[in-house]
Amino acid sequence: MSLAESPVHSSSSDDFTGFLERALGSGSSHSSPDEEADYESDDGSERSTKRRKVENLGSIGKTHGSTSQVFVEENSEASPKKVICTHPGSVKDLCIVCGQRVDEKSGVPLGYIHKDFWLNNDEIDRVRSTDIKKSLHLKKLYLVLDLDHTLLNSTHLNHMTAEEEYLHSQTDSLQDVSNGSLFRVDVMHMMTKLRPFVRKFLKEASEMFEMYIYTMGERAYALEMAKLLDPRKEYFGDRVISRDDGTQKHQKGLDVVLGHESAALILDDTENAWTKHKDNLILMERYHFFRSSCHQFGFHCKSLSELKSDESEPEGALATVLEVLKRIHNMFFYESKDNLIDRDVRQVLKTLRKEILKGCKIVFSRVFPSKFQAENHQLWKMAEQLGATCSTELDPSVTHVVSTDAGTEKSRWAVKEKKFLVHPQWIEASNYMWLKQAEDKFPVKQTKT
Amino acid sequence: MQLHPLHFGRNLRENLVAKLMKDVEGTCSGQHGFVVAITGIENIGKGLICDGTGFVTFAMKYQCVVFRPFKGEILEAVVTMVNKMGFFAEAGPVQIFVSNHLIPDDMEFQSGDMPNYTTSDGSVKIQKDSEVRLKIIGTRVDATEIFCIGTIKDDFLGVINDPATA
Numbered sequence: 001m002s003l004a005e006s007p008v009h010s011s012s013s014d015d016f017t018g019f020l021e022r023a024l025g026s027g028s029s030h031s032s033p034d035e036e037a038d039y040e041s042d043d044g045s046e047r048s049t050k051r052r053k054v055e056n057l058g059s060i061g062k063t064h065g066s067t068s069q070v071f072v073e074e075n076s077e078a079s080p081k082k083v084i085c086t087h088p089g090s091v092k093d094l095c096i097v098c099g100q101r102v103d104e105k106s107g108v109p110l111g112y113i114h115k116d117f118w119l120n121n122d123e124i125d126r127v128r129s130t131d132i133k134k135s136l137h138l139k140k141l142y143l144v145l146d147l148d149h150t151l152l153n154s155t156h157l158n159h160m161t162a163e164e165e166y167l168h169s170q171t172d173s174l175q176d177v178s179n180g181s182l183f184r185v186d187v188m189h190m191m192t193k194l195r196p197f198v199r200k201f202l203k204e205a206s207e208m209f210e211m212y213i214y215t216m217g218e219r220a221y222a223l224e225m226a227k228l229l230d231p232r233k234e235y236f237g238d239r240v241i242s243r244d245d246g247t248q249k250h251q252k253g254l255d256v257v258l259g260h261e262s263a264a265l266i267l268d269d270t271e272n273a274w275t276k277h278k279d280n281l282i283l284m285e286r287y288h289f290f291r292s293s294c295h296q297f298g299f300h301c302k303s304l305s306e307l308k309s310d311e312s313e314p315e316g317a318l319a320t321v322l323e324v325l326k327r328i329h330n331m332f333f334y335e336s337k338d339n340l341i342d343r344d345v346r347q348v349l350k351t352l353r354k355e356i357l358k359g360c361k362i363v364f365s366r367v368f369p370s371k372f373q374a375e376n377h378q379l380w381k382m383a384e385q386l387g388a389t390c391s392t393e394l395d396p397s398v399t400h401v402v403s404t405d406a407g408t409e410k411s412r413w414a415v416k417e418k419k420f421l422v423h424p425q426w427i428e429a430s431n432y433m434w435l436k437q438a439e440d441k442f443p444v445k446q447t448k449t
Numbered sequence: 450m451q452l453h454p455l456h457f458g459r460n461l462r463e464n465l466v467a468k469l470m471k472d473v474e475g476t477c478s479g480q481h482g483f484v485v486a487i488t489g490i491e492n493i494g495k496g497l498i499c500d501g502t503g504f505v506t507f508a509m510k511y512q513c514v515v516f517r518p519f520k521g522e523i524l525e526a527v528v529t530m531v532n533k534m535g536f537f538a539e540a541g542p543v544q545i546f547v548s549n550h551l552i553p554d555d556m557e558f559q560s561g562d563m564p565n566y567t568t569s570d571g572s573v574k575i576q577k578d579s580e581v582r583l584k585i586i587g588t589r590v591d592a593t594e595i596f597c598i599g600t601i602k603d604d605f606l607g608v609i610n611d612p613a614t615a
Contacts, residue, residue: 088550089534092589092596096535096548099520099587099598113532114546127533134558210560234562238532258533 088123092116108255111245112219113238124258132260135210136340139333142259143209143325146268147217147225149286149293151318154192154225157184159292163306167191177231185224192228193289196311197318202235204322208329210259212239214252214266216273219244251275262344265328267321279346282324285317285432317432324434328352354387356430361389365403365410367424383427402427406444452496454503466490469509475542479590482517483542518543518585518597525609526599528579531564538581543595547583551600553607573608580610 085098091114095102107120119127135141145151160167171191172180181194205211213229213236215222222242230236247255252273254261266274269286288294289310291303304310311317331348360383368377375381379402380390391398394413401414401421414421426442456464470487477483494508518524518540526538526545535548549558549566556566556573565576575581583599583606601607 089548091546091598094546094587094589094596094598096546096598097550099585101587101589110534113534114537117534119534131533131558134560138560232562237562237564238530 086122087120088126089117089119091118108247109245110256110258112241112256124255127258128260131258132263133341135259135263139208139329141209141329141332141345142212142257142264143205144212144214144254144257144264144266144268144280146266146270146273146284147213147215147222149269149288150195150267150284151198151229151287152192152194152225153287153289153293154190154221155290155292157189157191159290160191161291161306164291164303166308167305177228183228185228188221188224190221190224191290192225193305194228195287195289195318196313196316197322198229201318201322202229205325206235208325209265210239211235212241212257212259214241214257214268216243216250216252216270218242253277254280262346265325265345265349279349282321282349283431284321287311287317320433320435324352350385352434353385356434356436357383357386357388357427360387360400360436361391361398362400362402362427363391363394363398363410365401365408366405367402379424379427382431386427386431400426400439403444411444451499451504451506454505457505462493465493465507465509469511473511473513477542477591477593477595479592482515482590482595485514485516487511487513516541516543517590518588518595520585520588522585523582523606524585524599525580525582528575528577528581531558531566531576533558533560536566536575538583538599543597545583545585545597545599547581547599547601551586551598551602553602575608579608582606582609 085095085100087095087097087100087102089096089107090102090105093102093105093116094100105118107118108124110117110119148154167182168184171182171184174183174185177183178199181196181198183192183194184190185192202211213222213226215225217225219242222240226236226240241256245256247253250273252268254264254266254277257264261277261280264277264280266277266281267284268274268281269284271278271281271283274281286297288297288299289304291306294301294303313319328345328348331352332343332345336343336348362383364374364377364380367379368374374390374392383390383402388400394401394410396417398419401410401419402424403411403414403421404424405411406415406421411421413419420439421444422439423442423444426437426439429437429442452461452465452468456468466487469490473484474486475484489512491510491512493510496505496507498505524540524543524545526540526543528536528538529544530537533549535546535550535552538545538547552566552575553568555568556575557569559565559567563576565574567574581601583601584603585597586600587598589596
């Protein structure tokens with residue numbers, strides 16, 4: 001633009017023109033305003049920011065034409081930024097930020113929040129990272145709870161045996177579920193028994209954790225059970241995830257949980273459901289109350305319901321695991337020296353687990369099939385996770401011999417050397433109870449040959 | 450409108466109108482939105498008898514009040530669910546989602562047994578059953594329901610009545 005032709009002439013305009021020309025490049029001085037407008041809009045933002053600076057420096061030599069021109073340019077620059085929306089998520093194919101129709105779905109479906117709710121991976125990361133800061137500030141971690149065999153046990157009404165008929169007269173009313181533990185849920189044709197201690201467990205755990213339900217059951221069942229466990233919706237809210245909401249068949253995953261993996265713990269009785277998140281998992285001893293449930297897992301003994309008994313409330317699995325959770329919570333927040341955001345609950349879990357059988361040196365005898373690679377056996381791995389050292393050779397440092405048969409050479413050696421001779425269940429029990437069990441409770445019987 | 454021969458007679462017209470109201474009010478059509486109330490009947494066509502069943506089909510022209518939210522419209526809605534991603538609200542039969550991107554930046558999510566969005570000084574709180582004024586920025590009209598995306602990140606939008614203080 002040639003300012004020399006501009007209608008306003010002031011004493012400083014000559015200097016200013018020179019400055020402008022230098023700034024805009026010498027070629028432009030002879031071009032007409034229209035041509036230059038085209039030229040500039042092609043040439044990106046750098047030039048126009050210069051132009052704006054020029055305007056700020058001295059508004060004296062400025063023509064009316066140039067002002068409006070710059071204004072137009074600014075608009076055309078800013079508007080594309082506004083239009084582009086990354087579509088971080090969608091509900092019913094509508095982008096949650098710009099409201100436009102989004103055709104391709106990407107990311108993770110969060111069906112438990114709303115059907116057809118999708119969030120991008122980036123958005124999930126964003127939500128998680130803002131949320132974890134808040135949670136850590138409130139001293140809360142995430143806890144994902146399984147329903148069946150962990151918090152409760154259900155059976156189909158048709159599968160109840162004659163010996164369980166008495167239960168029908170003992171059910172608690174559905175009107176006030178906050179104190180009962182045995183319910184007949186007629187809409188689902190189910191009888192449900194809550195695990196002893198579950199009320200207190202939920203109450204205390206809710207102070208340390210943000211809790212999710214994650215079950216392999218159907219959605220309707222999950223919601224019904226959530227109503228029994230949490231009638232006032234104070235623990236779980238809308239965080240009830242069912243089979244229909246997972247991203248993979250027959251698998252549970254933390255990908256649909258809006259909590260960071262480094263701060264999430266899982267309570268479940270089925271290890272195989274969580275192949276990707278074994279480090280977050282606290283395995284629970286299965287709760288079988290009903291006969292049908294025992295059968296399903298191949299136990300042919302009398303069920304708790306038939307024996308008219310139940311798990312002990314103060315010493316049951318939930319009470320044990322609550323203590324463990326408390327310890328983990330305590331270690332995570334008060335005993336670690338790392339930066340709060342860098343702490344990893346999986347590491348805490350590992351450390352805590354290693355304490356259980358610390359200092360034990362274990363030799364297995366006739367526990368694994370002879371051709372089996374001993375290091376790969378589940379019990380071997382479990383023992384190592386619990387902090388024990390495993391060995392195949394006997395030597396004076398061995399403390400425990402694990403065997404199913406008291407007649408083997410190693411077993412006899414253990415008796416002779418006054419080492420502990422225990423049944424493999426000792427390891428499993430220690431694993432479930434998070435405490436080294438008294439060895440004399442797990443004697444090895446002499447097999448008659 | 451199909452009518453059973455049972456209803457023929459003196460009250461044919463009344464029966465037709467009653468059935469129309471029963472069948473149409475409260476439904477949603479993709480084209481027009483929710484039919485709230487029928488206000489008048491323009492005309493009723495000649496009946497067409499259906500062979501075999503005896504049902505008679507009448508073409509009916511009627512006027513009604515409809516509810517169909519548009520982009521840019523301001524609505525008042527009741528919050529139904531609050532979570533980390535934002536909140537859901539209902540304006541009559543219409544469900545609206547407001548993402549946390551479209552909630553003013555000074556409002557933060559607070560978890561707990563009553564999840565809510567609160568300003569740092571605690572003076573404004575959005576939780577379940579709060580009434581909010583919001584602007585529709587996107588709609589999706591299906592055969593049986595309408596779903597909207599809304600925003601409260603604009604002047605004069607936000608909580609209009611707080612159940613906790615009311």
